[in-house]
Amino acid sequence: MSRRIDSIIQTAEKLFSENGFVATSMRDIARSEGIEVASLYSHINSKDELLEKICFRIADEFITAIHEVNDIYFNAEEKLRMAVRLHVNIITRDLDASKVFLKEWRHLKEPRLSEFKKLRHEYEDGFRRILINGENENVFETHDKKFAVLTILSALNWITEWYRTDGNMTPDEIADHLTDFILSGLKVKSSVESK
C-alpha cells in the first residue's frame, strides 16, 4: 500500500543523483514509474517535497550515527574509527540518496534550507568533539579543529564520486584505510620535518 511512494522516492533518488534535481522533471520520474505525471501527485505534494524527504532522511542517519558514537565509545581514536565507519557505511549503502544529500541540498527552499544547514553543523560539531577528546587525551594534535574536520569530511564525502558497488574494496576496508590516513595526520608526533 505504501509501496508506490517508496518506489517514487527511490526513483527520485536515482534520477536526482544522476542528472541533478533541477534537470530532472516530474515527467522523467513518472516515466520511470510507468505512470502519468498527474498520478505522482496522489502520493506527494510537490517536487520540492521529494528533495526534502531525501535530504533529511540522510541527514537524520548521519546525526544519529555521530550521537551514538559520542555517547557510547570512550577512547578518541576508537570514536574516530567508528564515526568514519558509520559515515562510509551510510554513503555506500545509500549511494544515490547520499549524492543528493551532498550535492543537491542547495535547491531546498526556506525554511527547510536553514533547518538542513543546522543539521550539517550539528554533524560537524560531533566530529569536532572527537578531535577535542583526542587532544584532552594527548593523542591528537590539531592547530585548527574546524579545518581538520572539513578536511576529514571532504575525504569521506568524495567517496561518492568514485565508489562502485562492484569495486574491490568493502565499505569497512575503505573506512579503515581512510581512518589510518586521517590518524597519521592527527596523531601527536615527535619529529616532523617539512619545508
Added chain:
Amino acid sequence: MSRRIDSIIQTAEKLFSENGFVATSMRDIARSEGIEVASLYSHINSKDELLEKICFRIADEFITAIHEVNDIYFNAEEKLRMAVRLHVNIITRDLDASKVFLKEWRHLKEPRLSEFKKLRHEYEDGFRRILINGENENVFETHDKKFAVLTILSALNWITEWYRTDGNMTPDEIADHLTDFILSGLKVKSSVESK
C-alpha cells in the same frame, strides 16, 4: 571590444556557481548584464558554450600546472608541495569558475563531456606520478595509489565549499597545512599501531 564577452562569462561563472547550471536561465544572465536575452547571442552561440568555456579554461589551468610540476621539480616531496600550492591557488583565485568546473561538468554535452573526462584523468595521472616518484625515492608508501590520489584531491577540492576571500588563511597557508596533513599520511613510517 571583447569586454562584453568577458563580462558575460564572468557573470555566468557567478550564477552557475551560486545556483547551478540548469537552474540558471539565459534571462538571469541577461538581467545581470543589463541587456536583453537576444543580445547575449551576438556574443555566444548557446548556453552550453558558456559552460564549456568555463570548464575547459579551468581544466587547462590544472593541466598546465601539473605538467609544470612534473617537468621541473625533482624531489617528490617538493613536487607534492608545489602541486598542492598551484591547485589551491587556482581554486582560490578563481573560486566561481572552479566550483562550476567541479560541480557542473556533468551537464556538458558530448563530445565535449568525454574530452573533459580525459583531461581530468590526465590531471589525476600527474598526481599519481608524484606518488610513484616518492615510492622510488623511498620517502612515500602507498598501498593503493589511485585511492591515495582521490583522497588527496578530495581534500583539495572541498576547499571550494568553505573558502572565503575574507577568511584568515592565505591560499599558501591552506596549501601548506594540507600538504603537511597529506605528507604525514604518505611518508614511510617505522611504527604505526592502529586497530
Added chain:
DNA sequence: CCTACCGATCGGTAGG
C-alpha cells in the same frame, strides 16, 4: 544591441 516571437517543456491542478 533590441523588438517580437516560437515551439517545447516545465510543475502542477480540476475533475473524475
Added chain:
DNA sequence: CCTACCGATCGGTAGG
C-alpha cells in the same frame, strides 16, 4: 491512477 489542460518559463531565432 488517468484525461485534459493551464500559466509560466525555457533556450533560441528572425530581422532589423
